[in-house]
Amino acid sequence: MIFGFAIIDHQKLLKNYIMKAIIKFTTIALFLGFISCKKDTKEPEPTPEPTPVATTGSLKIQFDHLVGATPLVLNQNYVNPKLDTFKVTKLKYYISNIVITKNDNSTFVEPESYYLLDASNPVSTVLTLTNVPFASYKSISFMLGVDSARSASGAQTGALSQANGMYWNWSSGYVMFKLEGSSPQSGASNKSLVYHIGGYSGVNKTQRNYNLNFGSPTANVSSGTTPKVHLSVDINEFFKTPTLIDVATQYYQMAAGVNAKMYADNYADMFGFGYITN
Amino acid sequence: MNKIANIFFLFGVLIFASCKVDPRIVEPLPANNLVEVVPAGWPQPVYSFSVNTITEDKFVLGRALFYDPILSVDSTISCGSCHQQSAAFAHADHDLSHGIYDRVGIRNAPGIFNLNWHPNFMHDGGINHIEVMPLGPITNTLEMGADINPVIAKLQASSKYKNLFKKAFGTETVNSQNMLRAMAQFMGLMYSYNSKFDLYKRRESNAELSDAELRGYNLFLTNCNTCHKEPLFTDFSFRSNGLAVNPFINDTGRAHITGEAQDRFKFKTPSLRNIAKTAPYMHDGRFNTLQECLDHYANVKPNLVNLDPLLQNSGLPLSTQDKQDIIAFLNTLTDYKLLADRRFADPN
Numbered sequence: 009m010i011f012g013f014a015i016i017d018h019q020k021l022l023k024n025y026i027m028k029a030i031i032k033f034t035t036i037a038l039f040l041g042f043i044s045c046k047k048d049t050k051e052p053e054p055t056p057e058p059t060p061v062a063t064t065g066s067l068k069i070q071f072d073h074l075v076g077a078t079p080l081v082l083n084q085n086y087v088n089p090k091l092d093t094f095k096v097t098k099l100k101y102y103i104s105n106i107v108i109t110k111n112d113n114s115t116f117v118e119p120e121s122y123y124l125l126d127a128s129n130p131v132s133t134v135l136t137l138t139n140v141p142f143a144s145y146k147s148i149s150f151m152l153g154v155d156s157a158r159s160a161s162g163a164q165t166g167a168l169s170q171a172n173g174m175y176w177n178w179s180s181g182y183v184m185f186k187l188e189g190s191s192p193q194s195g196a197s198n199k200s201l202v203y204h205i206g207g208y209s210g211v212n213k214t215q216r217n218y219n220l221n222f223g224s225p226t227a228n229v230s231s232g233t234t235p236k237v238h239l240s241v242d243i244n245e246f247f248k249t250p251t252l253i254d255v256a257t258q259y260y261q262m263a264a265g266v267n268a269k270m271y272a273d274n275y276a277d278m279f280g281f282g283y284i285t286n
Numbered sequence: 287m288n289k290i291a292n293i294f295f296l297f298g299v300l301i302f303a304s305c306k307v308d309p310r311i312v313e314p315l316p317a318n319n320l321v322e323v324v325p326a327g328w329p330q331p332v333y334s335f336s337v338n339t340i341t342e343d344k345f346v347l348g349r350a351l352f353y354d355p356i357l358s359v360d361s362t363i364s365c366g367s368c369h370q371q372s373a374a375f376a377h378a379d380h381d382l383s384h385g386i387y388d389r390v391g392i393r394n395a396p397g398i399f400n401l402n403w404h405p406n407f408m409h410d411g412g413i414n415h416i417e418v419m420p421l422g423p424i425t426n427t428l429e430m431g432a433d434i435n436p437v438i439a440k441l442q443a444s445s446k447y448k449n450l451f452k453k454a455f456g457t458e459t460v461n462s463q464n465m466l467r468a469m470a471q472f473m474g475l476m477y478s479y480n481s482k483f484d485l486y487k488r489r490e491s492n493a494e495l496s497d498a499e500l501r502g503y504n505l506f507l508t509n510c511n512t513c514h515k516e517p518l519f520t521d522f523s524f525r526s527n528g529l530a531v532n533p534f535i536n537d538t539g540r541a542h543i544t545g546e547a548q549d550r551f552k553f554k555t556p557s558l559r560n561i562a563k564t565a566p567y568m569h570d571g572r573f574n575t576l577q578e579c580l581d582h583y584a585n586v587k588p589n590l591v592n593l594d595p596l597l598q599n600s601g602l603p604l605s606t607q608d609k610q611d612i613i614a615f616l617n618t619l620t621d622y623k624l625l626a627d628r629r630f631a632d633p634n
Contacts, residue, residue: 162337162417163466170418171434171462177421179543180414212545265545 063142065229067108068236069135072282073099073127075243082128089248092255094191094201096243099127100174101185102167103135104158105151110143111226122154124167124174134236144226148237152275153184153215159208179264181208184215185275187246194259201255203246205271207264214264214272220281227284238282245278246271320345320629322402325479326488328517331402333416333474338467340475343454345629348472350450351465353632356440357420358386358430365420365469368395368429371630374560374621375399375476381571385429392428392535394571396556397564399478399624403518409553409569411524412543417463417470434462441465476630478559479517483618495618502615509583509602510558510612513594519558519619525594526551528586528601532570539569551592562617563625576616580609 073080080086085095103125106118118137126132154168159181163170174183185205194201207214220239227235247253251270261267320340324331338344351357353366368383369375375398377383383391393409407413413422423429424437441447441460448458455464483503485493495503506514515521524540531537531551540549553569567573573582586593586601604612624630 160414162415162470163463165461165463169462170421170466171438175418175421177413177418177425178408179412180418263545264543 062231064139065142065231066234067137067140067145067227067229068234069106069137069148070236070238071103071125071133071135071241072238073133073241073243080127080243086243088191088253088255089244090252090254092191092193094189094193094255096127096187096189098186098188099243100183101125101152102154102174102182103150103152104154105149106135106137107149108137108140108145108227109147109149111146112143116140116143116145121150122158122167124172140229142230144228145222145235146226147219147221148239149217149219151215151217152279154182154208155215156208156213176206181206181264184208184272187243191255191259193255195256196259200259202260202262203271204262205268205275207268207272212265212269214268216272216276218279220279222281222284225284225286228286233286235284235286237284240280240282242278242280246275249274249277320475322475323477323479325477325484325517328479329403332405333402333470335471335474338417338471340471341454343450344468344471345475346633347447347450347454348468348470349630349633350447351469352472353634356444357424357432357437359432359436360386361440362386363430365423366632368423369398371627371632372563372625373397374478374563374625376564378563379566381566383423383429385426386431389428389431391426392537393569394566397560398473399476399559399621400518400557401476402474403522405522406554410540410543411554416474417466419473420466420469438462438465472630476624478621478624480623481559481619481621483615484621486618496614498611498614499618500615502611502613505604505608505612506615509604512596513555514558520555523555524549524552525555526553526590526592527583528590528593528597529568529570529572529582530587530590532572535570537570548592551590558616559619560621560624562620576613577609580604580612584609 075086075088078086080096080099082099083095083097085093088094101124103123104121106121108116108118110116116137123135124132158164158168168182170177174186175181176183183204183206185203187201187203189201190199191201192199196202205214222237227237229235250273253271253274261271320342322331322335322340351365352369353364355361355364355367357364363384363386368377368380370378372378377395381394383393383395385391396409401407401416401419404416405411407416407419408422413419421434424432424434438460441451447460451460451464452458454468482493483495485491486495513521513523513525526539529551538550540552540554541547543549561567561576565574565576567576567579573579583597583602584604586597588598588600
């Protein structure tokens with residue numbers, strides 16, 4: 009009997025338990041459903057953020073303008089490879105598409121990488137790459153000029169603004185490299201030198217790509233250090249190899265074409281690695 | 287019950303439709319709305335406003351700029367001076383463009399419409415994008431003779447433009463990109479696809495072509511459609527059509543841009559849409575009538591430098607009647623809707 013009673017009692021308990029469980033489950037399910045509906049319109053709950061640990065830093069690149077081994081000063085006389093005296097009054101050019109390579113050969117590609125450098129404005133000749141992952145970097149590659157895609161993408165801002173005096177309005181495209189000055193030997197009546205080098209597509213395009221190794225030491229981007237990579241820009245290279253420029257006849261260039269390409273081939277070896285300060 | 291089912295059905299259709307409709311393809315153009323249009327059967331445009339979202343405020347700014355002589359060095363010449371709506375935005379009765387200080391340019395101001403399909407601009411194709419196109423005439427010393435920075439400074443000093451730029455771009459600061467994008471928006475929305483011929487092709491409004499117009503259309507297909515290709519009525523190619531070189535101008539055309547001997551005296555094929563309204567004709571406006579143009583094509587002098595191969599054998603074999611019929615057809619290409627569209631009129 010006791011055993012039997014106990015059984016009956018058990019069944020009742022079980023029924024009760026099941027009923028309660030069903031009610032509980034339904035309530036929870038409804039509640040969950042409610043929450044999940046709410047969640048669609050609500051921002052996810054903020055999870056407590058761990059203390060941020062910096063994983064990126066900066067790297068600076070300084071372009072040092074030289075004539076041979078001598079630092080370039082605007083409006084000062086120098087002697088070019090053909091031994092003609094000349095001075096530079098204006099030097100402006102585009103640097104774009106900067107990529108730096110780590111010791112393990114992986115790369116950091118700078119987004120929106122367009123700079124207009126102007127020798128008369130020293131601030132413009134130091135570029136700062138930001139959000140650079142901490143690592144040791146062994147080389148840099150970049151383009152002199154503006155790539156063809158961006159050269160044909162309409163109205164731009166910043167370095168690429170059409171109002172920076174580095175854009176041809178009648179034959180669209182950027183002046184990739186602009187050097188102006190004078191020379192007593194110039195064939196121009198006013199003894200000027202005017203080289204506006206442009207042309208962004210086809211066989212006569214004037215962008216040139218550079219890849220420069222740092223050697224040792226490498227550039228170490230870490231929480232404590234922002235390395236500065238110095239690159240040399242030798243203006244004499246513009247006047248030689250493969251074509252030795254004679255300013256008596258080659259004193260003016262202001263359109264795309266085979267002549268512009270000739271000057272671009274000359275500046276294809278204009279940049280060199282200098283040194284790093286870590 | 288039926289009502290409820292209907293409502294559900296409609297609701298479902300609406301949801302389905304809202305997923306399916308490409309908002310860029312709206313046809314015909316709602317009279318007072320500013321939307322991108324790609325007429326049925328047309329190729330995709332080169333420029334799609336994707337980075338220059340259409341808004342009424344940008345359009346209003348672009349319209350103000352287009353008609354304002356402030357863009358020229360002495361504030362005398364506007365874009366609208368040489369691009370008149372009644373002439374499909376060409377310059378009526380002017381063979382060559384007429385600029386500041388009564389200077390005369392070297393080329394004929396072309397009509398402006400369907401610019402979003404153009405891969406390049408100007409008779410020599412030297413300008414590569416609709417947004418930078420206004421820089422050509424603004425800086426040309428024979429046209430508006432200005433530089434972009436003084437123009438920006440003038441706009442910046444104007445309370446009217448500070449206000450318009452603020453509305454359009456959220457900032458009073460004027461820059462060349464915003465200025466050029468507003469202008470691209472105004473000009474890019476000048477669509478022409480509602481000529482009598484278009485209505486006939488779309489079987490709308492009971493549009494019919496007369497016998498002469500139909501004969502002209504067939505002659506056009508045989509003789510003209512290779513270069514002046516439907517539906518834009520140009521293939522955007524550069525060709526020499528056999529015009530004798532004007533020794534006073536000696537315009538080398540496409541070669542001026544490329545420097546290539548093979549491009550000497552080649553010019554961009556213009557659209558034939560609205561051609562009845564854009565006289566005078568050719569890159570230097572040397573012909574006053576369509577009759578003169580067809581007389582030229584029917585009697586092209588051989589051996590001209592870089593003459594197009596399609597015109598080698600003395601040009602096109604057209605009789606007097608053929609020419610009349612082709613002209614009758616060309617007259618069906620006038621889009622009176624565009625010519626009368628108040629949105630594109632001078633706001634002043």
